[in-house]
Amino acid sequence: MGKEIVEVPITGKITSVNVKSGDQVQEGDVICILESMKMENPILAPVDGVVGEVSVSTGQVVKPGETIVVIDI
Amino acid sequence: MFGLFETGFASFYWGNGVMLAIGAIFLYLGIVKKMEPLLLVPIGFGVILINLPLGGLMDSIVQGNIVEAYAIGGEPAGLLSRIFRYGLVWELIPALIFLGLGAMTDFSPVIANPKTLILGAGAQFGVYFAFFVALFFGSTFSGINIGLGEAASIGIIGGADGPTTIYLTNRLAPQFIGATAVAAYTYMAMVPIIQPPIIKALTSKRERAIYMKPQLRPVSRLEKILFPVIGAIIIILLVPKSAPLIGMFMLGNILKESGVTDRLANTAANAFIDILTILLGVSVGAFMSARSFLQPESLLVFGLGIAAFAVSTFFGVILAKFMNLFLKEKINPMIGAAGVSAVPMSARVVQRMGQQANPRNFLLMHAMGPNVAGVIGTATAAGIFLGILG
Numbered sequence: 001m002g003k004e005i006v007e008v009p010i011t012g013k014i015t016s017v018n019v020k021s022g023d024q025v026q027e028g029d030v031i032c033i034l035e036s037m038k039m040e041n042p043i044l045a046p047v048d049g050v051v052g053e054v055s056v057s058t059g060q061v062v063k064p065g066e067t068i069v070v071i072d073i
Numbered sequence: 074m075f076g077l078f079e080t081g082f083a084s085f086y087w088g089n090g091v092m093l094a095i096g097a098i099f100l101y102l103g104i105v106k107k108m109e110p111l112l113l114v115p116i117g118f119g120v121i122l123i124n125l126p127l128g129g130l131m132d133s134i135v136q137g138n139i140v141e142a143y144a145i146g147g148e149p150a151g152l153l154s155r156i157f158r159y160g161l162v163w164e165l166i167p168a169l170i171f172l173g174l175g176a177m178t179d180f181s182p183v184i185a186n187p188k189t190l191i192l193g194a195g196a197q198f199g200v201y202f203a204f205f206v207a208l209f210f211g212s213t214f215s216g217i218n219i220g221l222g223e224a225a226s227i228g229i230i231g232g233a234d235g236p237t238t239i240y241l242t243n244r245l246a247p248q249f250i251g252a253t254a255v256a257a258y259t260y261m262a263m264v265p266i267i268q269p270p271i272i273k274a275l276t277s278k279r280e281r282a283i284y285m286k287p288q289l290r291p292v293s294r295l296e297k298i299l300f301p302v303i304g305a306i307i308i309i310l311l312v313p314k315s316a317p318l319i320g321m322f323m324l325g326n327i328l329k330e331s332g333v334t335d336r337l338a339n340t341a342a343n344a345f346i347d348i349l350t351i352l353l354g355v356s357v358g359a360f361m362s363a364r365s366f367l368q369p370e371s372l373l374v375f376g377l378g379i380a381a382f383a384v385s386t387f388f389g390v391i392l393a394k395f396m397n398l399f400l401k402e403k404i405n406p407m408i409g410a411a412g413v414s415a416v417p418m419s420a421r422v423v424q425r426m427g428q429q430a431n432p433r434n435f436l437l438m439h440a441m442g443p444n445v446a447g448v449i450g451t452a453t454a455a456g457i458f459l460g461i462l463g
Contacts, residue, residue, distance in 0.1 A: 009288070010287060010437065010438055028432050036437070037417065037437070037441070039437070041435070043435075044432035045432060046432045046433040064287065
């Protein structure tokens, strides 16, 4: 079983986390909302799979390259 | 005695009714649909105010007589005609709005990836396209009164930059200022509707899915400080007539980036630009009285304005595709569409469509490059028109 790591693309603040560990996700599902440059940007699941570890929480300020979630595929 | 003839009812005609409805539509779009509310609400209310006869808001004095309309050669005598004259005709408001916009703009995506400057320039093609089409209409149909200045004012709508459109129209075709300003701001608000079908028609799903690493290289403070200084020097030397807009834009940006003028940058990016936006909105709305707005030329402004906008988007995408022929690391051609200067709406459209095509994509920063370059591009295009026609 492989793993897909979803990383923070740009600096911003997590305004909502839409998945929890154990959730089944499909490609294109919203994982969380990242507020950056005064815009709400959804972060999408790049693959179908099961959410493993969720490394961010609502209100957290995040930087590029940090892990958001790991998806088991 | 206070009778019917002292009230506004006796002077009210169907044209005023049409304009009241248009004002109400602007309010609806701004308040309910949240389309550019900061502009459409003051513009919409201005349209309503000016179409209530005898209010005197746009009165002018011409050869000692009061005229109930803005007169270009006259002396302003009403509240809004004075704001219009000393704010817009004297070119203070659009240029000072650029100061605020500069203080809100982050040039990092352009500095990190200077190729995007080319895309910001490419998306100005629509401006020139609409200019020539408007000239064609003006010279072909005798009933349509469009010359070089009017054509340039219509073309600049393609740049999707409100203050620049107002600035140029005021200089070259002041009678069109209501129509061009409203067209520019309406189309900016409609970016999410206008651009996606054009982008889709020009790109395959595979092209839209082209992945670009989300992070750009870090940009140093020194680079951010040098960019507005060197940018202003080069652009103004090349296109001197762009000095008021580019000069204020870059001044606002250095206030933000210098790190020692935060108070000034904060004021410019907040209270200052808000005050100017109120004055701009209400006085543009006040230029939309029934007698000056309900003319065939206004319809042409709206029709060619959207064509200019569509062609700008078209050339932005085509140029990005052309650049890909020579680039080792391909760019997602959609970022070319963000070369119109509707910041940040265009970049947001590209970001959303990029994610739809490939959930791994996060094109926002890549699209912001052409987007802010487009602001420079449109202001420069206005400078070129002024240099030739002004």
